[in-house]
Amino acid sequence: MTLLGHLITGLSLGSIYAIIALGYTMVYGIAKMLNFAHGDVIMVGAYICFFAVTSFSLPPVVGVLLAMVVCTILGVIIEGLAYKPLRQAPSLAVLITAIGVSYFLQNTAQILWGADYKSFPNFLTLGGQTGISLFDGRLNITYAAIVTILACVVIMLALTFFTSRTKMGKAMRAVSEDKGAAQLMGINVNSTISMTFAIGSALAAVAGVLMCSAYPTLSPTTGSLPGIRAFTAAVFGGIGSIPGALLGGILLGLVETLTKAYITTSLYDAVVFALLIVVLLVKPSGLLGRYVPEKV
């Protein structure tokens, strides 16, 4: 029973990583850049929801929607102001700019909202209960975990539908294959990239709220570590691949939870990263990534 409990915890943590990893992987697939500020968009989303619910007493659903709207706008603004002018620049320059944006968001949050930890309210409750208890209390599943896993499934299905069936989604795939050719086919590359940032940032808001419901401490640096782990998950699954992000995120969540439960509580980061290294050495493009050989 404890194993089952850990598996569910791991699955829900993995779902959060997967949702964040989707943001990384989509942006990477299309703009070919590592958006280091993605983790901090998560933090902004969590703060917006936090204040909407606690200070303005709005219903949680409105809080989440508000967070998504704000993060979408934020994502598009960041892309337009900081990344768009660097479209032709070397990738390192874009990376450093993304790091600058990350610092900027963290420090703005610190000035606006303070550096202290805020206790995020758990509003994923039903009739005052935070979860359901099965088998005479031997297995406890929080509603937060259930909602998180469900949200991840819904998002995956929606994204798969979006990229394979809609015009905008197909345009995204075309841009990720070949920017120049897509442009010649009449696809507006700039608006496609903006769209990708919008979707990624909206997902980040969802991930932020879900994460803070499960791990209820919120501070300006809340997003950075999960951001790095989710980025690892994206690479793990094969960066640029949407199913890869899901697979990588879930695996990472499971490995982290099980390592904490059964092997070591202090070295779990080392175990996760060591696993990543092994996977990349065996399959250099990640689990589901495509290897593109250099043409001679």
Add this chain to the structure above:
Amino acid sequence: MSTQPRREPTRLVPVPNPNKIPERDVDKSPILECRHLGIDFGGLTAVKDFNMAIGRTEIAGLIGPNGAGKTTVFNLLTKVYQPTRGTILLDGMDTNSMNTVQVNKAGIARTFQNIRLFDNLTVEDNVKLGLHNHISYGMWSGIFRLPSYWREEKVAHDRAMELLSIFDMGYLAKFKAGSLPYGAQRKLEIVRALATNPSLLLLDEPAAGMNPSETAELMDNIVKIRDMFGIAILLIEHDMNLVMGICEGIAVLNFGQIIAKGTPDEIKNDPAVIEAYLGKKKEG
């Protein structure tokens, strides 16, 4: 390299095979021999049953329509791709277990269809990189500027300038390779390849993008290189004047297979070639 005596008359790198044989190496073993060479990419067979022998001082041509697999053959010879089938014998030695670096050390040097120079380095440094394995001082000599550093860098500099003078490019030595005009970049690639002291030089479309007078000059230079260094040259080229003008043996590739082999005159009159290739071209 520094210990070897310099040859005075030509003042160039020691020639690997000093025998100049006008009659196409009749009594010598070939420098390169491919037997049943082939490669598949996924399910696609890019090169099939490729057989070819090149004499030690021969200038050979590899022609064929676009996408016939000519550059793939070069990539197989230099081990950019590992062959799926067949053997490559370089001077009788099987190159099966070698990688690109080892093949170069064993004596094959090449140029690239889409020029691959070290754009941010100077012309001289590009040539010195060709001489890399002929300079022997190590990392620490370089860091602490031991006498071997000064001695060998001097030799390398002189060699580089001599090699550049083949194409009268000495005056460009200090320019960045990426800033050179197209034709000069092609020539520099040849010089860099020659600097590695090969016994077989592979030229991938050396005349591409050159005007007729530049091409004529290039033809003279290719023959000059062969005579000076006594090496074999295999070239891919679409310019039929060049191929027919200087190649002693020609192989025609179509859909990954050799459809004809022979002297320029034989190739010109081969019906299969005319149908597959020359028939579509004005030169035919």
Add this chain to the structure above:
Amino acid sequence: MSLKQSGRRLSKQSLNGFINYGIVIVAYLVVQLMISQGLMSNSLQSLLVPVCCYVVMAVSLNLVVGVSGELSLGHAGFMSLGAFSGIIVSVTLQSVIDLAPLRLFISMVVGALVGGIGGVIVGVPVLRLRGDYLAIVTLAFGEIIKNVIMVLYVGVDENGLHFATSEAGLNLTEAGTAIVKGPMGAVGVVKVSTFTAGILLVLFTLLIVQNMVHSRSGRAILALRDNRIAAESVGISVTKYKLMAFVTSAALAGAAGALFGLNYSSTLASRFDFNTSILILVFVVLGGLGNIRGSIIAAALLYILPEMLRNFDVSKYRMLIYAIILILVMLATNNPTIRNFFLQLRQQAQERKGGQAQ
């Protein structure tokens, strides 16, 4: 003619290098003068050794990122290795060697060795990967190193060094001392680092990196960055030269780490985390990839700048200002209009020079 040209080129290279040595030495003399005249506050003086460490970190990382062209996000990991091994060596030798500078020197040598060994262990598997994958794996290694040191306990007594994963596990005798205490880091370290030692390390780093770049090995490393396939085609081994750059860089980072660790009475492993690696990378990119002088200046200025801002009213906004400067500099340096402007300036300067020569 060719000989004359060669002489001129060599002198231009060495001139560039000598200017860098000169800048460092002049900076050293100015600082010494300011200290003797009482013009330098204590808080600024306390930054002198760390600045030297970060200059070495930036120059050594530039060897990997700028010269070799591989993005590394775990450079602080090697600094960490050097810092903790240096601390262990220094504390162990405390009773044996009285002379502090000698102890510092030995610690730095050991730090460099351990950093270099770490570089080999990380580099051999990692350098098979390319681009962003290489970046994420170096990041992962940096985090692993940090994680492992955070659970490591090291102590010394008359029986020698003890390693364990808990303080009790060390089994020290009465006279023994615990040097590294897991999450609490290294404690009770006798500070032996000096500004002079820092400057000497900077000069040594410059000697290694500058001379290496302008030698046979450095040429091969540059060639691999420019065009890997062409480099292989002229017989240059990818693994050998990528590894050479990586390990040299890691060893220098190890030496800098030892100097850094021995500058404080206690050191935490979390000090050398991902953010530190990123900070060093920012120095390198802002200073200019492959530009050694840029790395020196960027590291010194950008390390001191936020600390200086601490003393003003804006201290609350200092990291925000830093972030904005970072973004603006990246946008400006990559703006085509501004780039062309500087390119034109340079061309004009060259033409003027040419005119004078005639």
